[in-house]
Amino acid sequence: MTAHTWWLLLILTVAIAALIYLINSRLRVHPFVALILVSVGTGIAAGEPLAKLAGSIEEGAGGTLGDVGVTLALGAMLGRLLSDSGATDAIARSLVERAEPRRLPWLVGAAAFVIGVPMFFEVGLIVLLPLIFSVARRLEGQGATKGSPYVLLGVPAIASLSTLHGMLPPHPGPLTAMTGLHADLGLTLGVGIVCAVPTVILAGPVYARWIAPRLMDVRPDAELVAQFTGAEREPAPAAPSASSTSSASSAPAASGPGARAGAAGPRRTGVPTGLAVAAVLVPVVLMLLRTLAETVMDESSGLGAALVFAGEPLVAMLAGFLFALGVTIAGSGRSGEETRASLTDSLKSIAAILLIIGGGGAFKQVLQDSGIGDAIASAAEGAHINLILLGWLIALLLSLTTGSATVGIVSATGIVAPLIGDGGGLEASLLVVAIGAGSIGLNYVNHAGFWLVKESFGMDLGQATKTQTAVQTLVSVFGLAMALLLSVFA
Numbered sequence: 001m002t003a004h005t006w007w008l009l010l011i012l013t014v015a016i017a018a019l020i021y022l023i024n025s026r027l028r029v030h031p032f033v034a035l036i037l038v039s040v041g042t043g044i045a046a047g048e049p050l051a052k053l054a055g056s057i058e059e060g061a062g063g064t065l066g067d068v069g070v071t072l073a074l075g076a077m078l079g080r081l082l083s084d085s086g087a088t089d090a091i092a093r094s095l096v097e098r099a100e101p102r103r104l105p106w107l108v109g110a111a112a113f114v115i116g117v118p119m120f121f122e123v124g125l126i127v128l129l130p131l132i133f134s135v136a137r138r139l140e141g142q143g144a145t146k147g148s149p150y151v152l153l154g155v156p157a158i159a160s161l162s163t164l165h166g167m168l169p170p171h172p173g174p175l176t177a178m179t180g181l182h183a184d185l186g187l188t189l190g191v192g193i194v195c196a197v198p199t200v201i202l203a204g205p206v207y208a209r210w211i212a213p214r215l216m217d218v219r220p221d222a223e224l225v226a227q228f229t230g231a232e233r234e235p236a237p238a239a240p241s242a243s244s245t246s247s248a249s250s251a252p253a254a255s256g257p258g259a260r261a262g263a264a265g266p267r268r269t270g271v272p273t274g275l276a277v278a279a280v281l282v283p284v285v286l287m288l289l290r291t292l293a294e295t296v297m298d299e300s301s302g303l304g305a306a307l308v309f310a311g312e313p314l315v316a317m318l319a320g321f322l323f324a325l326g327v328t329i330a331g332s333g334r335s336g337e338e339t340r341a342s343l344t345d346s347l348k349s350i351a352a353i354l355l356i357i358g359g360g361g362a363f364k365q366v367l368q369d370s371g372i373g374d375a376i377a378s379a380a381e382g383a384h385i386n387l388i389l390l391g392w393l394i395a396l397l398l399s400l401t402t403g404s405a406t407v408g409i410v411s412a413t414g415i416v417a418p419l420i421g422d423g424g425g426l427e428a429s430l431l432v433v434a435i436g437a438g439s440i441g442l443n444y445v446n447h448a449g450f451w452l453v454k455e456s457f458g459m460d461l462g463q464a465t466k467t468q469t470a471v472q473t474l475v476s477v478f479g480l481a482m483a484l485l486l487s488v489f490a
Helices: 003-024 031-045 050-085 087-096 101-115 121-142 149-167 172-180 185-214 222-229 273-296 302-310 313-332 336-348 351-369 372-383 387-402 405-419 426-439 448-456 461-489
Strands: none
Touching: 003 031, 003 372, 003 387, 003 405, 031 050, 031 351, 031 405, 050 087, 050 121, 050 172, 050 273, 050 313, 050 336, 050 351, 087 273, 087 313, 101 121, 101 149, 101 185, 101 273, 121 149, 121 448, 149 172, 149 185, 149 426, 149 448, 149 461, 172 185, 172 351, 172 405, 172 426, 185 273, 185 426, 185 461, 273 302, 273 313, 302 313, 313 336, 351 372, 351 405, 372 405, 387 405, 387 426, 387 461, 405 426, 426 461, 448 461
C-alpha cells in the first residue's frame, strides 16, 4: 500500500473516533449532526474538492432516504395500525392461551417473531408486556415454573424482537444495509430467516430455561403489573424511541415505562386472528414472491413483471399498510380521525431514525468519493480479513460506543461497501445479516432499550445485564455464526 493509502486509512480512523466522541462526550451531539460534521471533515481531510463535497453529502443522504425513507414510514404506520386495533394482541393470545406451561416460552417467542415483522423492538415489547405479565402472573400463582416466570417469558420475546429488528428487512437497519450493499431483497429475506430461526431458539427459550432459575427475584412492580393487565388499553401505544437507533442521550428518557403504561393494557379486538396474521405477513410474502418470479419466470412474462413490481419494498409495504388499514378499521370500529392522528404520531417517532439514516448515507458517499473506500478495499485484501466478520465487528463496536444501532449499521455499511463490488450475491445478503447482528450486540446502559427492559421487569443493573445485554449479545453472536456457516456456500 502507498503512503497515500495509509493516510486515507488514518483519516478514517480519526473520523470514527470523532464520531464516537461527538455522540458520547458531554457535548451529546445528535447522531445525525455528528455524521454530517464527520462527513464534511473527512472529505476535506481526504482532499475531496470543496465544490464536489456538498454534492457528495446531498447525493448520499438523498439516495439513501429515497431508497429507505418511504418504506420505513409505511412500516411504522403498519405497525401502529396493528397495535392500535389490538390485532397484535389477538395474534399473541391465540398462540399462548390454554397452552401447557412448558410450551409457553416457545409460544411467546413465536408470537414475538410474528409481531416483530413490522414493529420496532420497543413498540413490540410494549405490545407484548400485557400478555407476558398476565401469563407470568398465572404461572406464578400455580407455582408451575422454576425461577422467575417473568424472565422465562420475557427472554424469548426480547430475543425474537431484537433478532428481527437487527437482521431482517423491512426493518430500517437491514433495509439500509441492503440498499448500501446492493443486496438482493428476496435472497436477504431468505437467508435472514434461515439465520434468525435458530438464533431466536438458542437466545430465547433455550437461554430462558437456563437463566430464569438464576434470577428468582425478578418481578415487576405489582402496581405496574396491574396497570398492564387490568384496564382497557388506550387507543395508541407509545411511539418507538430511537432505542437501538438513538444516541445515549435519549436513554434516560426511555428508561421507564411509566409514560407508556397507560397504553399497554390488554385489549380485545374484532379483527380475526387470521386476518391479523395476514396483515403482518403481506409485505414479506410479496417480497419473497418477487424473488421467486425473478428466479423461475421469463423476463417477458406479464405475471412475472407484476410480481416483481409488487415485491418492491415500497410497493410491498404499501400493500401491507392498505390491507391492515382496511382490516383494522373494519374490525376495531375506530373513527377515521382517530386513525389519522395515530398514524401521524407514528411518523413523528421515526423522524430521528430517518435523519440518522440520511447522515449515514452522506458519510458512506463521502468515503467513496474521497477515495477512502478504495483504501479500505486495498487494506482488507492485504490483511485477508473475512468480510462478514469485519462488517459484524465494525457494527458491534460502533453500536456499543455510540449507543446507536443505526449509526453502527450505516457506518459499517459505508466502510465495507467498497469490498463487496456490485453486490447482489449471497455474500452481500449474508453481510447485511452480519452487520445487523453486530449492531444489536452488547446492548447496555447507553441504549434506551436496556432501560425499558430493566424498568418494565423491575430489575437491577446486574439482572438487566444478564437478560437484555446477554440475550442481545447471544443474538449477535449466533447471527454471525449462522452467516459464517452459510458463507461456505457463497
